[in-house]
Amino acid sequence: MTNLLSANLFRLRKSILFRVTLLLCAAAGAWQPLQTYLEYQRTFPLDAVFFVYAMLIGMVLSVFLSLFFGAEYSDGTIRNKLAAGHTRVSVYLANLITAVFTALTFCGAYILCTLAVGVPLLGGPKAPGPLLTSLFLSLLMAAVWCAIFTVLIMNCSRKAISAVCCMLLFLAIFGTALTVYQVLEAPELYPSLQLVDGEMVSEMVHNPRYLQPDERKIYELLLDLDPVGQAVQFTDGTVTRPVQMALCSLGVFAVTTAAGIVLFRRKDLK
């Protein structure tokens, strides 16, 4: 598998798409604190803009990975790997590892540029401990995106179809996360205006959609299983279940990878 990894990294180094995406990530990382400073000066801490990449990385990876690895089908080069005697498991895992490496590189470029521009303009992070925890979890989340997209890309023989499917899947996961987040964030009480003796009176009433403790746990688990759900928590600075989030990421990574390998081993290639 080291041969396959070496080959993938060689192609990555030669890829214009990779260089352009890396440059865009770095530029976005520099722009975010700069824009915040220009708008709000130092009233906003660096922590507030640090995790914007966590929301973007899924979209970036859906496009990049489907085009980069989809070329192995469109150009037919996946045949060279198999005809050269590599097993399907090796081919799959080598592509997954390369995808994770790519995702970490994109995140790294963003983070480094955010720090380089953000620290002088907005000051250092207010809470470095939680920030580091979230940073670790966000990188794990990026790896989960790679595992999800690799299943699709390796089991779809057409580059264009896998690109569209990856983007649609990203949007579906995004929509699901926002829905779950909205349900979780629903207030327990809400103000209700009533007309009493000709006067408008505001009264706090119980929200029937407010989740009970058991239901809330299920929704929290759903939010933690969803990479966008995790990203929302990083950007909001509301990471309260770091262990559960890490376990969810590892679980999704393991399950999708196992399913992807089983499907890829059965796939008839042309």
Next chain:
Amino acid sequence: MDDIFTANGLWKSYKGFHALSGLNMHVPKGAIYGLVGRNGAGKTTLIRLICGLQAPTSGGYTLFGLDSKSKDIHKARRRMGAVVETPSIYLDLSAADNIKEQYRVLGVPSDDGVGELLELVELADTGKKKARNFSLGMRQRLGIAIALAGNPDLLVLDEPVNGLDPQGIIETRELILKLNRERQITMLISSHILDELSRLATHYGFIDGGRMVEEVSAHQLEAACRKCLRVEVTDTRILARVLDGMDIEYQVLSEGKADIFAQPVISQLSAALAKENCELLSAQERDESLESYFINLVGGGSRD
């Protein structure tokens, strides 16, 4: 001669359609094996199975003596190179980078051989030009160079001259012959361009409907397709005596039929036979090509 590849009752089915139906085949070491068949006969399916792109539905094959069901079959594949259907090349890389990429896939420790491979396939002067800007012939040759990157003992080429211009066809043919003669690489070439195949192959396998109809060597085929005069007579024993007297080569096919491998004067032959009380009933010139041999073998009906 040892067989590098053998297929034993190989089946491949797709949703009820049998692409291969119990195919048997033997590719001898050092041969240029021409796999001949119409479109849809199962040639490409067979090549996909050999390359590990698909698994047989039932039956099996051996590659370099290793069984297809063996866990080590991928080790046997390291000794082969293949160009299946279209050349498998990264279009956004140059010719040299495509070979370097394949070197890494194969674990070749140094890029020193890249120049030599490019020279071999006459792509040394392409520089940084991306493969997407290559002609079809250049892509085909680059595909062959990539297949050669691991110094294979078996090269599998699926329709290697399909879509090439006459110059490209000649260049590909010369390259195949050179590789076979100078590097002793066994070749398995599928094609339905029979005229081209007849200039290369040392062995033939005629495949139809997913089955092997016949396997012959080029010598056997040449003998079968030899130019001759097929005659019908009342007694072939008398014919044999007369032809022996005339010192003419012949082959008796049945009681009344024989092939004469010469151009005798018919009136003289007829007169000589008449003297022995044998009648010449008919005489027909036969000059069978690979094409007509194939058509006679599998029938002329179209499948496309």
